[in-house]
Ligand SMILES: [Ca+2]
């Protein structure tokens with residue numbers, strides 16, 4: 001009898017238990033990545049925008065107008081470009097990303113929390129694709145378990161982020177939604193060590209439209225609709241890059257006359273030449289893993305414990321800018 005009771009209990013609650021993905025930013029167990037996280041090595045700065053309609057069911061309204069591609073460049077700052085229904089942003093990465101341990105990049109939107117429930121927020125969602133050549137893309141397998149009987153409206157209706165997985169926009173302003181290339185480890189058609197393009201496509205949330213977006217299992221994605229205004233659809237803030245193929249921007253080192261580290265190559269120590277103080281220094285190995293992070297470092301910096309080799313050095317300045325250097329230890 002006890003077993004039957006347990007089974008009854010599980011049957012009653014299993015659908016809801018299975019429906020839960022990771023919670024909202026700031027809550028225990030969340031995978032959200034804050035814009036100041038040290039795991040973000042660089043910010044993408046080359047983005048092409050293909051605007052979508054303010055309302056796909058009434059194209060006479062025209063396409064969205066809010067922001068421009070430059071609002072999607074650089075560090076997440078709350079300035080956004082609005083994609084509109086089905087609109088796209090395509091980032092080209094001069095320094096490709098690759099599959100490393102855990103998430104490999106993070107996408108920032110400008111959603112906001114429901115003051116009544118921290119797991120609920122206004123989420124405008126987008127599908128995410130990656131490519132080696134800009135022609136052939138693979139799409140992250142998304143899941144959206146929202147109720148599809150009642151349309152989430154586009155005037156700020158909140159929904160539960162725990163019902164959403166592998167869709168950009170899950171996390172609120174200043175928090176990136178992480179994506180892990182490991183999802184494609186079984187695919188032979190994509191080189192996970194050389195991702196040069198990332199495409200972000202606004203979810204068409206209309207439950208009644210023929211072109212409504214669907215998740216990997218064919219479920220309709222219930223995303224706010226309609227959003228018939230110039231800032232409609234997914235609002236792209238930034239793309240943070242975590243596992244760079246070349247962790248070190250050699251070009252930036254060569255051409256950056258204001259900032260440098262020396263001697264380079266060096267032995268047990270290096271110093272920093274810059275016009276402003278460094279507030280944080282991070283050292284990365286060639287796999288892109290952070291092996292040391294130092295708050296307000298003192299120079300010359302003692303690196304006697306490091307094995308001879310090539311390292312990435314990220315310097316963060318007080319004005320929030322950062323620079324990356326290659327440092328060779330002999
Ligand atoms: Ca990964």
Ligand SMILES: [Ca+2]
Pocket residue numbers: 084085086124125202203204205223224233234
């Ligand atoms: Ca949308």
Ligand SMILES: [Ca+2]
Pocket residue numbers: 070071072073075076077078079080236237238
């Ligand atoms: Ca921005």
